[in-house]
Amino acid sequence: AYKTLEAxxxxxxxxxxxxxxxxxxxxxxxxxxxxxxxxxxxxxxxxRTEFFLLGEKKLPDEEAQTRHYTNLIKGCAPHxxxxxxxxxxxxxxxxxxxxEPESNPFLGWRGIRVSLSRPAIFKEQLRAILxxxxxxxxxxxxPMISGVTEVIRVRxxxxxxxxxxxxxxxxxxxxxxxxxMIEVPSAAMIADVLAEQxxxxxxxxxxxxxxxxxxxxxxxxxxxxxxxxxxxxIRLIDMTISAGERHGVPTSICGEMAGDITMLPLLIGLxxxxxxxxxxxxxxxxxxxxxxxxxxxxxxxxxxxxxxxxMTVRALSEALARRSY
Ligand code: PEP
Ligand code: MG
Numbered sequence: 001a002y003k004t005l006e007a008x009x010x011x012x013x014x015x016x017x018x019x020x021x022x023x024x025x026x027x028x029x030x031x032x033x034x035x036x037x038x039x040x041x042x043x044x045x046x047x048r049t050e051f052f053l054l055g056e057k058k059l060p061d062e063e064a065q066t067r068h069y070t071n072l073i074k075g076c077a078p079h080x081x082x083x084x085x086x087x088x089x090x091x092x093x094x095x096x097x098x099x100e101p102e103s104n105p106f107l108g109w110r111g112i113r114v115s116l117s118r119p120a121i122f123k124e125q126l127r128a129i130l131x132x133x134x135x136x137x138x139x140x141x142x143p144m145i146s147g148v149t150e151v152i153r154v155r156x157x158x159x160x161x162x163x164x165x166x167x168x169x170x171x172x173x174x175x176x177x178x179x180x181m182i183e184v185p186s187a188a189m190i191a192d193v194l195a196e197q198x199x200x201x202x203x204x205x206x207x208x209x210x211x212x213x214x215x216x217x218x219x220x221x222x223x224x225x226x227x228x229x230x231x232x233x234i235r236l237i238d239m240t241i242s243a244g245e246r247h248g249v250p251t252s253i254c255g256e257m258a259g260d261i262t263m264l265p266l267l268i269g270l271x272x273x274x275x276x277x278x279x280x281x282x283x284x285x286x287x288x289x290x291x292x293x294x295x296x297x298x299x300x301x302x303x304x305x306x307x308x309x310x311m312t313v314r315a316l317s318e319a320l321a322r323r324s325y
Pocket of ligand 2: 143183204206207
């Protein structure tokens with residue numbers, strides 16, 4: 001079976017009836033980059049910058065960040081690297097010691113909220129990503145977006161950074177794609193509004209599941225309730241992808257769900273244009289995509305959207321997966 005996966009590495013990730021699904025890799029650590037090329041992934045769909053930024057005692061400065069991001073982009077060329085800006089808080093490493101611990105960290109000072117309340121630090125990251133973008137293809141996206149005002153503010157800061165760099169005569173790429181993570185239910189519900197501000201959506205099914213069902217993603221006591229196939233979650237995914245389609249904004253799925261071969265029929269059927277998965281999962285996901293028919297996936301998604309409970313949704317997708325692989 002391993003030989004089969006190897007042989008498939010350079011084949012396109014498209015369904016049997018010809019729908020291309022971009023297959024990208026999720027990356028947390030720079031050393032994983034060596035494996036990206038080998039896996040045949042079409043670039044990085046989610047680079048979680050918090051692991052690099054918070055791995056040191058203090059935040060790396062703009063120069064160090066620029067070097068790091070540039071190396072990533074060069075290592076993945078000609079494919080695109082999508083950088084997600086710092087997602088501190090929640091279960092992530094502490095960004096700075098809070099005077100008082102939060103009683104609900106997942107509902108507190110996390111992700112874009114941290115970045116927007118520390119604009120000087122945020123701008124260093126934006127400038128570093130912009131400077132790195134001169135070296136090749138890259139995108140940028142923002143975690144934990146809950147409303148359009150955040151996106152507008154982020155874009156203002158981004159434009160400010162571009163202007164500064166222009167004034168300083170520092171080059172940056174002019175085709176950098178801008179996207180938002182859809183991982184808070186309110187963002188999914190206003191996806192049509194957000195679509196006017198961005199080039200792409202990336203659905204974080206881990207947080208979207210946590211926040212939709214109100215089930216802590218790291219609490220073992222309620223782990224059984226953590227079901228990305230909950231009809232509430234599926235409807236929000238559908239709303240996001242459909243709103244994106246109406247506005248010409250493609251949707252990627254980058255949560256754990258995308259790396260589950262039994263869930264692929266459902267996600268592809270709902271209209272996902274890209275999946276971004278752990279590097280080690282890339283070959284098996286390619287194999288799976290190449291064994292599916294898009295029209296059958298659409299049928300699964302249509303039925304799933306009528307289903308009443310997560311077990312039924314899961315069973316529909318699993319049945320097609322079993323028939324196909
Ligand atoms: C997600 O929430 O699904 C996601 C991809 O981001 P993270 O797991 O880093 O929160
Ligand atoms: Mg998340």
